[in-house]
Amino acid sequence: MxxxxxxxxxxxxxxxxxxxxxxxxxxxxxAQSGEGIYREFMRISQGQGDAQLFAKINAAAKKLDWTGAQEIEFKGNLRLLKIEGATGEDAQIFMVRDVSGELHLLAPPPADAPDHTRANYAELEKKLGDKFIFKLLRVDGEVEGQAYSFVYLWEPPMRTxxxxxxxxxxxxxxxxxxxxxxxxxxxxxxxxxxxxxxxxxxxxxxxxxxxxxxxxxxxxxxxxxxxxxxxxxxxxxxxxxxxxxxxxxxxxxxxxxxxxxxxxxxxxxxxxxxxxxxxxxxxxxxxxxxxxxxxxxxxxxxxxxxxxxxxxxxxxxxxxxxxxxxxxxxxxxxxxxxxxxxxxxxxxxxxxxxxxxxxxxxxxxxxxxxxxxxxxxxxxxxxxxxxxxxxxxxxxxxxxxxxxxxxxxxxxxxxxxxxxxxxxxxxxxxxxxxxxxxxxxxxxxxxxxxxxxxxxxxxxxxxxx
Missing domain, CATH: 1.20.1530.20 (Na+/H+ antiporter like fold)
Structure with missing residues (x-):
């Protein structure tokens, strides 16, 4: 004992x-966090923020002017967030994240985009679990005073x-x-x-x-x-x-x-x-x-x-x-x-x-x-x-x-x-x-x-x- x-x-x-x-x-x-935008979107998807922000961002993305857009290429991930209990494209948002941490919002193809670039958006949800090499066009945009980086799939993502x-x-x-x-x-x-x-x-x-x-x-x-x-x-x-x-x-x-x-x-x-x-x-x-x-x-x-x-x-x-x-x-x-x-x-x-x-x-x-x-x-x-x-x-x-x-x-x-x-x-x-x-x-x-x-x-x- x-x-x-x-x-x-x-x-x-x-x-x-x-x-x-x-x-x-x-x-x-x-602790410091460089993921402020992503965390804000995550809270919205869980019903804890401005539920209209996704719709506003999607609407702004469709009006972007891609003239003079910057060509970028990097390895990263595709991410999708959906508002719980909501349906439709305006209740979700796709993002592309560089492995270095930079976050971009994926815009839909422009109205005058050629057919082959539209095909780059096919079955995006099946690409959520892997790393890809992305070749994108990038422009800056602003929604309700917040600056965002928008990207457009110029070429299909290639899995590494x-x-x-x-x-x-x-x-x-x-x-x-x-x-x-x-x-x-x-x-x-x-x-x-x-x-x-x-x-x-x-x-x-x-x-x-x-x-x-x-x-x-x-x-x-x-x-x-x-x-x-x-x-x-x-x-x-x-x-x-x-x-x-x-x-x-x-x-x-x-x-x-x-x-x-x-x-x-x-x-x-x-x-x-x-x-x-x-x-x-x-x-x-x-x-x-x-x-x-x-x-x-x-x-x-x-x-x-x-x-x-x-x-x-x-x-x-x-x-x-x-x-x-x-x-x-x-x-x-x-x-x-x-x-x-x-x-x-x-x-x-x-x-x-x-x-x-x-x-x-x-x-x-x-x-x-x-x-x-x-x-x-x-x-x-x-x-x-x-x-x-x-x-x-x-x-x-x-x-x-x-x-x-x-x-x-x-x-x-x-x-x-x-x-x-x-x-x-x-x-x-x-x-x-x-x-x-x-x-x-x-x-x-x-x-x-x-x-x-x-x-x-x-x-x-x-x-x-």
């Missing part, structure tokens, strides 16, 4: 110190080859990574959920309830909720993603309950089809400028998580010898996939890192604190329930470490639909994916003092080299 009290005291002090440091960083930085290849690679790599996870699972891993429900249910509550609340609290304290809402969503996204193979690996090195870790990872992965979209919507429904594409998230998890997991488990059941030989290959692929997602994703978004106001000390310290706090609450709550140190080690790592590959893939696949033009959700997940290894190894070192192993393990699993 005395040992448990000492562990709780140390963990509590660590929480207080960590939160104090993060809050200080939060007040040390002020890198964007097309990158998204295909994301899908394939994550699919095979989840097949690899399935190759290591058996029905027995799921039976343990019912054999030892206390630890499993404790881990599930920590993963799906406590950690998202921690993320929401940190996002609000650090000011991301108002200033950079998609960073706030990124905090929530990574904490409502299931556990991954990294937590299993770390639990093995920490000499924790590996069987519990594997079972909890399997359990949370299956639950993610319901809980990831549910909790993401629950905690982010009222975030300014954010609309959660629930259907797309569910479809993505089914295709990239559940189906390959079932395929892997089926192979393991039908051909266990092949599964055993293939497991190391898929394990290596998992590491490669994580590195590929981080490196390729960061390289394709290098311009956003120049904005230190968005991605500064407060951001990086907040992400690191998030994963570290996961480890800490993963110690405190199980100790309150008198769970053995052997299992607490596994629960702590399962709480603080997440399937960053899945979170990054989800972020990349939904960011354009959501209007996350700065890739804030992806970058938050990617930085978490890197820093969680630091926090994980640091926690393993701390466990030796805070969570000494004493007693017989409640679950056992045989691990062959």
């Amino acid at each position: 005395k040992q448990n009290s000492g562990t709780m005291l140390h963990a509590g002090r660590t929480v207080i110190a960590l939160l104090t440091a993060v809050i200080l960083f939060g007040f040390a930085s002020t 080859a890198l964007d097309r290849v990158f998204k295909i690679c994301i899908v394939l790599m994550l699919f095979f990574v989840m097949v690899g996870m399935g190759l290591t699972l058996t029905v027995e891993d799921f039976r343990r959920v019912f054999q030892k429900p206390k630890a499993i249910l404790t881990g599930a509550v920590l993963q799906w309830a406590i950690m998202p609340i921690v993320a929401v609290a940190m996002g609000r304290v650090l000011g991301f909720y108002e200033a950079f809402p998609f960073i706030f969503v990124g905090f929530v996204l990574i904490t409502v993603s299931p556990g991954g193979v990294t937590s299993n690996l770390m639990t093995f090195y920490a000499k924790g309950d590996l069987a519990l870790s594997i079972s909890l990872t399997s359990f949370s992965t299956v639950l993610s089809i319901f809980f990831t979209p549910f909790f993401l919507t629950l905690f982010c429904a009222n975030v300014p400028e954010v609309t959660i594409p629930v259907k797309l998230i569910v479809q993505t998890i089914i295709i990239l998580v559940l189906i390959p997991l079932i395929v892997g488990m089926t192979v393991q059941a039908k051909a266990p010898k092949f599964a055993k030989k293939a497991t190391p290959v898929f394990a290596a692929l998992g590491i490669i996939a994580l590195l590929f997602l981080i490196i390729a994703g960061v390289l394709s978004n290098l311009e956003v890192f120049s904005e230190t106001e968005r991605y500064g000390v407060k951001f990086y310290s907040g992400v690191f604190a998030l994963t570290l706090l996961g480890m800490i609450v993963g110690i405190i709550f199980p100790k309150l329930l008198k769970i053995s140190n052997y299992q607490v080690r596994a629960l702590s790592l399962e709480t603080g470490l997440r399937n960053a590959s899945l979170a990054m893939a989800l972020a990349l696949l939904i960011q354009d639909n959501m209007g996350d033009f700065y890739s804030s959700m992806f970058i938050t997940s990617a930085i978490f994916g890197l820093l969680m290894y630091v926090a994980g190894f640091l926690s393993i070192w701390v466990y030796k003092k805070l969570l000494p192993l004493d007693g017989t393990p409640e679950m056992e699993v045989k691990v062959k080299p």
Whole structure:
């Protein structure tokens, strides 16, 4: 009992110190936004502004004089906002955004425009989810005293080859990574959920309830909720993603309950089809400028998580010898996939890192604190329930470490639909994916003092080299 009290005291002090440091960083930085026009339009689309502004802008766009218009070319995204509950062209507005952040309003083709340029506007809504190279004519216009940049599609948008290849690679790599996870699972891993429900249910509550609340609290304290809402969503996204193979690996090195870790990872992965979209919507429904594409998230998890997991488990059941030989290959692929997602994703978004106001000390310290706090609450709550140190080690790592590959893939696949033009959700997940290894190894070192192993393990699993 005395040992448990000492562990709780140390963990509590660590929480207080960590939160104090993060809050200080939060007040040390002020938020600025270069997205005023977009945010105003988003509020209008949600019924919170001048509903007539879209109609006025569309009317002004039809009267523009394109004589002497400037020719511009850049890589960017097409975005569409519609007023909720309204119909017709005057209740919506198309925008084109340069990757550098400049926003242009897409005007309809002029009355005297040649037929081939009118064809450039065909099926625009199908182009909302990807990056394109735009060749445009640009003129300045004014509506109710506000200056806007209007553009006209002089040539059809051309989707970038890198964007097309990158998204295909994301899908394939994550699919095979989840097949690899399935190759290591058996029905027995799921039976343990019912054999030892206390630890499993404790881990599930920590993963799906406590950690998202921690993320929401940190996002609000650090000011991301108002200033950079998609960073706030990124905090929530990574904490409502299931556990991954990294937590299993770390639990093995920490000499924790590996069987519990594997079972909890399997359990949370299956639950993610319901809980990831549910909790993401629950905690982010009222975030300014954010609309959660629930259907797309569910479809993505089914295709990239559940189906390959079932395929892997089926192979393991039908051909266990092949599964055993293939497991190391898929394990290596998992590491490669994580590195590929981080490196390729960061390289394709290098311009956003120049904005230190968005991605500064407060951001990086907040992400690191998030994963570290996961480890800490993963110690405190199980100790309150008198769970053995052997299992607490596994629960702590399962709480603080997440399937960053899945979170990054989800972020990349939904960011354009959501209007996350700065890739804030992806970058938050990617930085978490890197820093969680630091926090994980640091926690393993701390466990030796805070969570000494004493007693017989409640679950056992045989691990062959």
